[in-house]
Each structure stands twice: as C-alpha cells, then as structure tokens.
Amino acid sequence: MAGANTVRPYRWLALYYDRVFSFARSWGKAPRMHVLGRLLPLVESACDLACGTGSTAVTLARRGIKTFGVDLSPTMCRLAREKARRVRVPLRVLRADMRAFRLPEPVDLVLCEFDALNHVPRKTDLAKVTKAVARALRPGGIFYFDVNNRAAFKGVWPLTWYIEKPGVAVVMHGGCDRSGERAWSDVEWFIRDGGRWRRRHEHVEEVCWTASEIRSALRDAGFDTIRAWDAAPLLTNDPSIRPGYRTFYLARKQKTGD
C-alpha cells in the first residue's frame, strides 16, 4: 500500500501529456527567457528536474548545453529519451525522485518547471528537494522553478474543466483543503480503443508553501541570492492565471567563500 511518503508516478498523464497538454511545450518559454535569458549563454550544463516528456531539456540540449533530465515516471523518462533521439540531441535521462536525485556531475543550472515542485507528497519534502538541488549544482549554480500558490489552489483546483483531442478526452475536477495547503485533481480519461471508449482514472495531489517557507528552505540548503516574479505578467497566454496564483523563483547557490 502506498504510504504518505510515496509519490504515484504519472501514468495516463504521461502517456497522453504531449497530445492533451500540447500548450505545455511552449508554456514556460516566455518566463524562462524573462528570468534566465541573460544567464543562459553562460550555462554549459543543466538538469531539467521533473522533466516530463523532455521538451525543455531538449530545448536546452539544442543550444549545446550538456543536459540531464530527471523524472520519477518511467513513461515520462522513456518519452523524453525518445524525443531527444528524434531530434538527435544528446540527453541523459535518469529516473529518480526529486527529493533524493543525484547527478553524475555538478551542473550550472537546475530547472523545475510547471509546478512540478508542488507534486511532492509532504510539506517537509521541500527541504529535501532544495538540498538535493543544491548538491546537484556547482558553487554559484542557479535553480529556476515555479510553484502554484494557495490562491491558485483555492481559485483554480476546485473548477471542473476538460480538454478533447482526437482519440482522447480528459475531464479534471478537484478541490483543496480548508487551509489551502493541499489540492487534488481527479483526472477522468476517455480513450478511444478501436470502436469503444475506455475510461481511466488518475488522482494527482499538490502541496503548497508560502513565499517565506520557500525562501527559508532555499537559504537552509545554501542558496544566497533569491529572486521571485509573479507569473501573471509573464504568462499572458494562460487564461487561468491571476496575480498571486503562481510564482517563478531564481536562486543562486552560494559560491565557496561568499
């Protein structure tokens, strides 16, 4: 039986991610360029943490950056490897939990996009992730990520919405607890199988942290410079975004001797 510490890896969400959430491939480009644009030419190595199907990892590898991808879902890992192979870029994908992952060598940049960080099962897991990220970075390396905030948990997660694509439809309905610290989505899949439609179910949960909890976890892990941007002005193509719903962060790991 899965314990409170266990994460259920994406299954149907992984298989149909690129088809159903096709917007995800370009969703993060504007904020990434806004926050990282001037730093990217200095980056020689990177890790896309919770890389999903590898869209961002492949974008970085295409720039000549030595890139690793890390994801917990075996299907996501396979799809990321296949995507890199298709476009002939080198990408090493490791199946690992973001709370404990280790890279073969330290990198200049770790990214964790599209609220992947919120997917850990417990609030206390944030400290595990920031420590694992700090270990993966060289001194002075940078950590770029975005998180869903409590306002999004209350404003967006209780809504019901659907997406339909050829051969697959998905209905998502969820909620959040009274404190707004935990949100969930029940994902109902309708997948065409020959002449029939099969129904599948998946349950996804997220936890959230206040800005001060995030800053304190980053500082404890050895990050010194921490900056934050509200997502609303950066994600103008995302109709679900309101001010305060999502935040992008950039944190620099302390340089030795700072």
Ligand SMILES: C[S@@+](CC[C@H](N)C(=O)[O-])C[C@H]1O[C@@H](n2cnc3c(N)ncnc32)[C@H](O)[C@@H]1O
């Ligand atoms: C919303 S998707 C984001 C994927 C990708 N970053 C993107 O921008 O499209 C969340 C990803 O986090 C991964 N994930 C969830 N929990 C994880 C964990 N504990 N460790 C590593 N990956 C995890 C899922 O498998 C999924 O690929």
